[in-house]
Amino acid sequence: MKTYALIVQYDGTEYAGFQVQVGQRTVQGELEEALSRLGPNRIRVAGAGRTDAGVHSEGQTVSFKDDGLTVPIERLPYALNALLPPDIRVVKGWLAPEGFHARYSAVDKTYRYQIYEGEFPSVFHRRYAHWVREPMNWQAVEECAQLFVGKLDFAAFAASGSSVKTTVRNMLSVTVEAAPPLTLIRFTADGFLYKMVRNLVGVLLDVGQGRLSARDVLKIMESRDRRLASATAPAHGLVLERVGYS
């Protein structure tokens, strides 16, 4: 059977997240529906990241196996886009080596968090960036963000109730691209715990507005206690930017 891979972009505003849920509009559901109209088989796809309701994607990667699709691979993005709603676009498609799996084959992922600073929210950025009214100290944020780089235990930033074997992840980089009024914070790691990026951003927002110091952040990390960390940053500022494969 052929193994397919697709890069899928979406504006998550109108979706209950990537993953199929009964009775909800999801990105996976829309993709599977469109794929199933292009051949005889009911196709199930696997996504590299299970983005939550409201989270966007620039580089979500999905894979699936099938041998019934009649559309040649180079036409597949166009054929799917003709069936998909305009807030989901397939921007690349290729035949992957046997055994390729969008999630298990990924070696790293990059998430980007977008923050808009201003006295008033922006009507143009409101769907894609988190609005903060008070000016941010981006130098403090940048310094503090480096505390998250390395092979570290992110237990304090895992959503409560999530069950994983280990809460250790290897954060490869955290960069802050400040171009006010819009600032982008990028996190690249070998993997992320559930809601980890939004929890890290919650802490960085508190640092940027002087409510937490670098010393406080170290204490939170060391505590491994989610209850000590800041509020989770809103979903709509988050974008799955890129999934890396070896």
Place this chain on the structure above:
Amino acid sequence: MKTYALIVQYDGTEYAGFQVQVGQRTVQGELEEALSRLGPNRIRVAGAGRTDAGVHSEGQTVSFKDDGLTVPIERLPYALNALLPPDIRVVKGWLAPEGFHARYSAVDKTYRYQIYEGEFPSVFHRRYAHWVREPMNWQAVEECAQLFVGKLDFAAFAASGSSVKTTVRNMLSVTVEAAPPLTLIRFTADGFLYKMVRNLVGVLLDVGQGRLSARDVLKIMESRDRRLASATAPAHGLVLERVGYS
């Protein structure tokens, strides 16, 4: 009576334009509804530009006269924003000199047209930029755009059926800010004919894709015949950026 002025930003996607129309959702209608909830009087506002359905604003200016509002002027943007939908924001309010009128007192206006180039449309820019698949020759566009600068007769770019005293307007500048995939074209003039910017952009799109030469554009201008110009560019790429007052 006091004369008020407001700067109003909006995402025009969900509106039938600025101007009140019976049975339609309009920006003016939403503003007047919100204002009327802040005092005893039914308030009518005048906008500097009557933006069409789908056109956005970063600097629309409105004025009105009233003496019943109880909210102090410095709180008025906040009070209105609390009542307005999130795709309309009042970002500035001030008491203007007697006789000030958002449209008649304006000395110039700047409209910005946003173009997104790419093999696939962008899910993030789709509401605010016109997508072109074929790469654009921005140098040709920039050169041609200079033909529109000066006190000129723009009859060939006025929407058919519009009745105005004169079709001469003084175009102060046209600039092209190319930062692919997104390019911004700004037009500043003492006034614009109905659909003039979108008709000029239609011609520039044809120039950028090699379908028209500068010589053709000069001929179109000289013809004063709307039927010779290109198709009108779509509304959703257009933003009323700024209104200038002396």
